[in-house]
Amino acid sequence: MLVLGIETSCDETAAALVEDGRTILSSVIATQMDLLKKYGGVVPEVAARRHTELIGYVIEEALNKAGKSKEDIDAVAVTAKQGLIGCLLVGTAAAKTMSYALNVPLIGIHHIEGHIFANKLSNPDLPYPHVCLTVSGGHTMILYVAENCHYELMGTTVDDAAGEAFDKVAKFLGLGFPGGPVIDKAAQTGNIKAYKFPRPLIYAKNYDFSFSGLKTSVINTFKEQVANHEALPLPDIAASFQEAVVDVLVAKTIKAALERGVKALSVTGGVSANRRLRANFQTAAERNGLKVFFPSLSLCTDNGAMVAAAGYSRLMRGERSTLELDVIPSTPLEMTRGQD
Amino acid sequence: MKVLGLDTSHYLNSVGIIEGERLLAGVTSSARSDSLVKIIANIDFAVKRAGLTLAQIDGFGVGLGPGSWTGIRVGVTVGKMLAYATGKPICGVSTLEALAREAFNANTLICSIIGGGTKDMIYAALYRQLNGAVKQEGDYYVGSPSGLAHLIKENVVIVGQEADFYAEYIKSLNIPDIKITEIKTIPQGSTIASLAQARLERGDKDNALALTPLYLKESAARIYQEVK
Numbered sequence: 001m002l003v004l005g006i007e008t009s010c011d012e013t014a015a016a017l018v019e020d021g022r023t024i025l026s027s028v029i030a031t032q033m034d035l036l037k038k039y040g041g042v043v044p045e046v047a048a049r050r051h052t053e054l055i056g057y058v059i060e061e062a063l064n065k066a067g068k069s070k071e072d073i074d075a076v077a078v079t080a081k082q083g084l085i086g087c088l089l090v091g092t093a094a095a096k097t098m099s100y101a102l103n104v105p106l107i108g109i110h111h112i113e114g115h116i117f118a119n120k121l122s123n124p125d126l127p128y129p130h131v132c133l134t135v136s137g138g139h140t141m142i143l144y145v146a147e148n149c150h151y152e153l154m155g156t157t158v159d160d161a162a163g164e165a166f167d168k169v170a171k172f173l174g175l176g177f178p179g180g181p182v183i184d185k186a187a188q189t190g191n192i193k194a195y196k197f198p199r200p201l202i203y204a205k206n207y208d209f210s211f212s213g214l215k216t217s218v219i220n221t222f223k224e225q226v227a228n229h230e231a232l233p234l235p236d237i238a239a240s241f242q243e244a245v246v247d248v249l250v251a252k253t254i255k256a257a258l259e260r261g262v263k264a265l266s267v268t269g270g271v272s273a274n275r276r277l278r279a280n281f282q283t284a285a286e287r288n289g290l291k292v293f294f295p296s297l298s299l300c301t302d303n304g305a306m307v308a309a310a311g312y313s314r315l316m317r318g319e320r321s322t323l324e325l326d327v328i329p330s331t332p333l334e335m336t337r338g339q340d
Numbered sequence: 341m342k343v344l345g346l347d348t349s350h351y352l353n354s355v356g357i358i359e360g361e362r363l364l365a366g367v368t369s370s371a372r373s374d375s376l377v378k379i380i381a382n383i384d385f386a387v388k389r390a391g392l393t394l395a396q397i398d399g400f401g402v403g404l405g406p407g408s409w410t411g412i413r414v415g416v417t418v419g420k421m422l423a424y425a426t427g428k429p430i431c432g433v434s435t436l437e438a439l440a441r442e443a444f445n446a447n448t449l450i451c452s453i454i455g456g457g458t459k460d461m462i463y464a465a466l467y468r469q470l471n472g473a474v475k476q477e478g479d480y481y482v483g484s485p486s487g488l489a490h491l492i493k494e495n496v497v498i499v500g501q502e503a504d505f506y507a508e509y510i511k512s513l514n515i516p517d518i519k520i521t522e523i524k525t526i527p528q529g530s531t532i533a534s535l536a537q538a539r540l541e542r543g544d545k546d547n548a549l550a551l552t553p554l555y556l557k558e559s560a561a562r563i564y565q566e567v568k
Contacts, residue, residue, distance in 0.1 A: 043559065045409065045559035046559050048409075048410075048413060049413075049552075049553075049555070049559070052413045052416060052417055052552060052553065053550075053552050055417060055420075055421075056420050056421060056424055056548065056549035056550075057549050059421075059424075060424070060549060070424075070425055086409075086410055086413070089376055089410065089413065089414060090413055090417050092376060093376055093379070093413070093414050093417040093418050093421070094417050094418075094421045096376075096379075096380050096418075097380065097417070097418045097421035097422055097425065098421055098425050100380045100383070100384065100394075101394060101421070101422055101425035101426050102425055323380040323381060323384070324377045324378070324380075324381060325377075326374070326376060326377045327376065
């Protein structure tokens, strides 16, 4: 079954063709990096306008790269839940039209479920049940994944997402945008022990996260040093900050996995591309007899392939969306059902 | 030639199918925040009502706006993907021109107005009828109703969903020696189809994938960026 996956929930206009939920025939991503750098972040109206300009070209290129024609498409999957409403709307309008005009099934997907499936695409042997940490600029959650498409939320961020903290700290330190890659790079030459930043909620009994206080602590440290005319070792600040975020993410996810007695961990989302996060997870997982899985780097950030893979799974369960499919900017993943 | 036209620019969702001068089917529903929900169902309803299948439609027309930014993005995206998926041609049409077309019999100046979301912001354009069609005079207007009134110096027919309101307003300014009439109407999918048909019959069409809405106004962020 050839599924066209469409993703426009934030700043990437993406489309992909995936065969049977496993084989990626093409995955095209048009980033809005030029606009993001200009505005220092995502501006919803600007992003929605760009999606409208690009969506058709991105879908056409996905078909061309896969060597397929429109008529070969068996179903259309689209991110319709969780994201910027004006952005979700463009992809969903395109998906509904393709589904209607080609007379093939349509399935609306929750954005976070897409990220969960990015790991299944990269690692078909990812076992169930497992604990999944999904972490990006828009969310940070720990989920217990009992089986395919069956999620239980264990913890989430009470304020900023981890990726959002990376973005804000990077912006404040003048390192640029997006924060993840620039901090990852700056931290390479820094000392992780140079600064003692807090590890918020690391010992809390639940699995929730909080990154707002850590972000403020980094910003205050920076301001104090500027006020005292001290030297500003940006790599050290970046490395110490990154270490604090990674420590919390690793510790809580491992704890969740041990509590639920699973043998496998899945780490997904944009932040899962972070090199320090991957290294520390690997070490901690081995120490605790767990196996950790990461998506390939190209599937960490938003893409259409993960949406197609999630859509395939939902379709196989007999779920369909109607042509009245609407977008929902914020809705819990556990509530996800394909029929609406 | 059977042409399907759609417009979602003005909190309305209008679809019409025409063949030559004949209206085969038309459906209009209000769409405050559910343009996306209803649009495909409305298209499907119109196609079936006309006794056709989507494959029998020879071309498409889509209202590019101006109007509700979210609304026009839905319409333009649906329009371009319909044309792409069916392989049929499409023409983008200014929604203001579609409104002016409702007054094509007028011997006077025609002024199309679409509300811009706030009381002091409107989108407008001036037209004059010429050989059964309408021809735009000058640029599009974006601004306050009072600013628009200053551009009107002769007899005029105001066209739009709130034409009566704007006609009253301009009358209240007591501009000497002019007569103001109004046609209260909405942008119709069938009118969009008719304007598109005229171009399609000449072999003229737009690049479907490149179609973009007629925003007429930059987003606040871009204006801020340019000022900086």
